[in-house]
Amino acid sequence: MWAVFAVGGAVAGLVTAHTVAEGFAHQRAERHSARAVLLSAVPPAVPAVKGPGSRARAKVRWTAPDGTTHDGYAQVERGLRAGARTTVWQDDQGALTTEPTGPAEAAAEAVLFGVAAVFTVSGVTFGAGAAVRSRLDQRRFAEWGREWDLVGPQWGGRKAG
Numbered sequence: 001m002w003a004v005f006a007v008g009g010a011v012a013g014l015v016t017a018h019t020v021a022e023g024f025a026h027q028r029a030e031r032h033s034a035r036a037v038l039l040s041a042v043p044p045a046v047p048a049v050k051g052p053g054s055r056a057r058a059k060v061r062w063t064a065p066d067g068t069t070h071d072g073y074a075q076v077e078r079g080l081r082a083g084a085r086t087t088v089w090q091d092d093q094g095a096l097t098t099e100p101t102g103p104a105e106a107a108a109e110a111v112l113f114g115v116a117a118v119f120t121v122s123g124v125t126f127g128a129g130a131a132v133r134s135r136l137d138q139r140r141f142a143e144w145g146r147e148w149d150l151v152g153p154q155w156g157g158r159k160a161g
Contacts, residue, residue: 001129008125009118017114024106031100036062036088039071044079054078060086064094072096 039059055075063069074088074096089099101109 001125005122005125009121012121013114013118016117017110020113021106021110024101024103024110028100028103028106030092031089031097032065032092033087034062034064034090036060036074036086038076038080038082038084038086041082042076042078042080060088060096062088062090062096064090065092066094068094070094070096 037060039061042056042058054077056078057073058076058080059071060074060076061069061071074086075098076086076088080086089097091097
């Protein structure tokens, strides 16, 4: 069980972290920024709110890699007026998409997924080990009970029966 935990956990963690990191790298390679023009104004941000609330969905126009012009909706900074320039992200086909995960955040997420894989393998390994141990203990106790039924009466001067 310890060998499965040590080797299996290490392998699962490394493979998972590597796969996640490759996925993020692929995402960064296939997504490209493009300049876009806002077609509608974006309401200003609420001063007390920071983070995800500082962006809003707005209609934009951008040029795809093949040179065609497209209209669509993208997340942009709040408070911009119609006609303002902003950056949007597109895939290789020119469709709008989200900004790719940056290298630092991707590395942190890859590590977290790797650690989660280690805990998953260890949990399954220890759970399976506990189940096997429990079943073996039940069999040992049953065998011990059968043997005691045969030998016990001889020790107390009583007959089995």
